[in-house]
Amino acid sequence: KQEVTQIPAALSVPEGENLVLNCSFTDSAIYNLQWFRQDPGKGLTSLLLIQSSQREQTSGRLNASLDKSSGRSTLYIAASQPGDSATYLCAVSTGGFKTIFGAGTRLFVKA
Amino acid sequence: DVKVTQSSRYLVKRTGEKVFLECVQDMDHENMFWYRQDPGLGLRLIYFSYDVKMKEKGDIPEGYSVSREKKERFSLILESASTNQTSMYLCASATGTALYEQYFGPGTRLTVT
Secondary structure, X not given: XXXXXXXXXXXXXXXOOOEXXXXXXXXXXXXXXXXXXXXXXXXXXXXXEEEOOOOEEEEOOEEEEEEOOOOEEEEEEOOOOHHHOEEEEEEEEOOOOOEEEOOOEEEEEEO | OOOEEEOOOEEXXXXXXXXXXXXXXXXXXXXXXXXXXXXXXXXXXXXXXXXXOEEEEOOOOOOEEEEXXXXXXXXXXXXXXXXXXXXXXXXXXEOOOOOOOOEEOOOEEEEEO
């Protein structure tokens, strides 16, 4: 059974710092991996999608990497800003209708 | 832009009540999902629907049922609400070709007392 774990559960950093969020999954047979952002009391917004054949994806200050063999992904946020404060969720898809979500990392960027 | 709306942002119900959560999407998506989100557990799939009147059970369907009479609307029903169903409920929709590209509604925070 696929399981997705995110460490740390919460993180507080000063503005301007570069940071890395971690995601691990137990079964390397994935179709793709996504990183989502969730603001308090709101739904999820997809940030980056990495197909199983890809190693990384970039969008602005965000860079996500994927290492299927080790079952790991990282989300790198450069030059963090207070507006980046949110919960970041990692999710893997195995090709069917089920997407398996991690519990998320709650990020707080201090001004 | 895809828009997924949920009927209520906050809902308080009593134990034993029948509860309806409504979700509407405006992008003609074939697929719709209901999840619940609890601290430390992430999102867990309750039910999935791939067409009108068609559904599949997710990982935690017990205590829930669903209804999809129209393509744009997917309802989650708690037949007899219990306190352990207090949670955030999220609806999502996706096209027929990319089930993983899900668009989420804002969520309904349900409290059962």
